[in-house]
Amino acid sequence: MKAVVAGASGGIGQPLSLLLKICPLIDELSLYDVVNTPGVATDLSHISSPAVVTGYLPKDDGMKQSFSGADIVVIPAGIPRKPGMTRDDLFKINAGIVRDLVKGVAEHCPKAFVLIISNPVNSTVPIAAEVLKNAGVFDPKKLFGVTTLDVVRAETFVATVSGEKDPSKATIPVIGGHSGETIVPLFSQAKPKVEIPADRLDALVNRVQFGGDEVVKAKDGLGSATLSMAYAGFRFAEKIVKAAKGETGIIEPTFVYLAGVEGGDAIAKVTGCEYFSVPVELGPEGALKAIDVVSGANDYEKNLLEACYKGLKGNIEKGVDFVKNPPQPAQK
Ligand SMILES: NC(=O)C1=CN([C@@H]2O[C@H](COP(=O)(O)OP(=O)(O)OC[C@H]3O[C@@H](n4cnc5c(N)ncnc54)[C@H](O)[C@@H]3O)[C@@H](O)[C@H]2O)C=CC1
Ligand SMILES: O=C([O-])CC(=O)C(=O)O
Numbered sequence: 001m002k003a004v005v006a007g008a009s010g011g012i013g014q015p016l017s018l019l020l021k022i023c024p025l026i027d028e029l030s031l032y033d034v035v036n037t038p039g040v041a042t043d044l045s046h047i048s049s050p051a052v053v054t055g056y057l058p059k060d061d062g063m064k065q066s067f068s069g070a071d072i073v074v075i076p077a078g079i080p081r082k083p084g085m086t087r088d089d090l091f092k093i094n095a096g097i098v099r100d101l102v103k104g105v106a107e108h109c110p111k112a113f114v115l116i117i118s119n120p121v122n123s124t125v126p127i128a129a130e131v132l133k134n135a136g137v138f139d140p141k142k143l144f145g146v147t148t149l150d151v152v153r154a155e156t157f158v159a160t161v162s163g164e165k166d167p168s169k170a171t172i173p174v175i176g177g178h179s180g181e182t183i184v185p186l187f188s189q190a191k192p193k194v195e196i197p198a199d200r201l202d203a204l205v206n207r208v209q210f211g212g213d214e215v216v217k218a219k220d221g222l223g224s225a226t227l228s229m230a231y232a233g234f235r236f237a238e239k240i241v242k243a244a245k246g247e248t249g250i251i252e253p254t255f256v257y258l259a260g261v262e263g264g265d266a267i268a269k270v271t272g273c274e275y276f277s278v279p280v281e282l283g284p285e286g287a288l289k290a291i292d293v294v295s296g297a298n299d300y301e302k303n304l305l306e307a308c309y310k311g312l313k314g315n316i317e318k319g320v321d322f323v324k325n326p327p328q329p330a331q332k
Contacts, residue, residue: 001241002028004070004109006101007077008055009036011226012117012233016076019234022049025241031055032066033077063101067108071244074146074237075101078118080224081216087120087179088315094118095127095322102128106135113142113240113286117233121145121178122312125255125275126319134323140260141286144240147183147255147277148232149225150174153211154185157204162194170194173293174208174253175277176308177315183209184308188298205304243282250282256290264290271305273312 003020007013008031020029021044029044029051031037041055056062067073078094081087098118105114110132118124125145132138151174159167171191176184185208187196196204207214215225236252243250255277258264267278267290279291297305 001026001072001244002030002070003051003237003241004030004032004066004073004112006032006066006073006075006104007118009033009040010076011080011223012076012229014040015227015230016074016233016237017044017053018047019230020074020237021047021051021053023234023238023241024050025238025245026051028069029053030066030070032057032063034058063104064108067104067112070105070109070112072113072115072237072240073105073109074115074117074233076117076229076233077101078124080226081119081212082221082223083216085216087212088123088318090119091123091318091322094120094124095319098124098127099131099323102131103135106132106137110135110137111139111142113144113244115144115146115233115237115240117146117229119178120315121147121255122182122275122315123319123322125257126316127322129257129275130320130323138260139286140257141288143257144236144287145178145255145275145277146233146236147174147178147253148236149229150178150183150185150208150211150277151253152228152232152235154187154208157207157211158187158190158194158196161196161200161204173279175279175293176305177275177277177312178255179212179315180209180311181304181307182312182315184301184304185209186293186297186301188301189293189296201300239282240286243286244284246284248283251279251291252282253277253279254287256280256287258290261287261290263292267292267294270294272309273316275316276312
């Protein structure tokens with residue numbers, strides 16, 4: 001099992017690469033970035049775990065060397081937010097970064113699972129899909145927007161209400177997209193059941209929806225969530241790898257192209273969104289089945305979903321349009 005991290009020298013990339021290096025399911029780990037990968041790879045390579053680590057820069061055909069033969073490519077490349085910015089403000093720079101890296105995937109490892117972390121996820125995943133479509137290698141079962149951090153936050157924050165000592169014991173579907181109001185936690189479908197006092201529900205939902213802003217503010221200009229994101233990215237990547245190796249019964253919310261996943265069409269009809277994060281059952285080929293939790297939403301959650309659909313549709317269109325009608329270089 002060969003894993004690639006593209007953007008491996010960054011705030012997320014380094015701890016994510018560390019977690020992949022110590023994961024016994026990974027045989028080869030290849031780090032790609034525009035800076036510092038030789039150093040990060042050498043550092044990680046001294047850890048006494050089986051994965052063989054290599055690091056590449058763009059020079060000397062580095063992307064080809066790094067990506068060739070990859071089974072899974074995780075992409076946290078791109079700039080993070082500073083206070084006052086929205087995730088959509090990152091589009092200008094990150095759209096092109098994701099487009100070019102996914103072109104590399106299409107060329108060098110077209111059958112790999114592709115996990116997009118770079119923001120704005122609501123737009124970068126459609127960008128990745130359009131690039132793969134143009135190259136004739138799009139397999140919707142293998143393209144995932146990583147929304148696991150929203151799930152992790154929901155688990156953590158709900159424990160402050162439920163009093164559960166181990167927050168990871170909760171299963172909470174968090175659906176929609178990955179920014180502000182497009183993030184919709186369905187606490188009514190939490191397992192085990194949680195009773196949330198009515199006067200605490202708005203604040204809890206808001207904290208999940210704007211958890212990213214909480215970190216951006218606390219880091220005060222030095223970036224956004226990196227360590228919790230590395231944990232979440234690894235948690236999702238490990239599930240993909242376990243399912244690829246034949247483990248069954250693995251379900252995790254992730255942002256997918258609904259029409260390409262079994263059960264997705266019905267969800268697309270209700271949401272009106274081509275891409276949506278829903279709990280997805282994973283299998284050896286990637287997304288096996290999208291699970292409809294939307295129709296079970298209660299009235300409070302249905303209101304949240306209406307706001308989600310509105311914002312998400314525009315984000316998706318913006319991503320698709322970026323590839324279909326590429327921005328023209330400025331005239332001299
Ligand atoms: N999906 C999610 O839940 C989350 C997504 N993010 C997003 O992840 C992205 C990365 O965040 P950080 O690691 O904090 O940023 P960072 O700036 O610390 O690291 C980004 C890395 O990407 C590299 N990079 C830039 N252009 C590249 C290219 N063309 N090819 C390869 N590597 C390239 C940079 O050299 C840098 O090492 C941001 O867009 C951020 O918004 C952050 C947290 C959560
Ligand atoms: O908030 C950000 O910009 C980073 C992110 O996506 C998150 O922490 O959920």
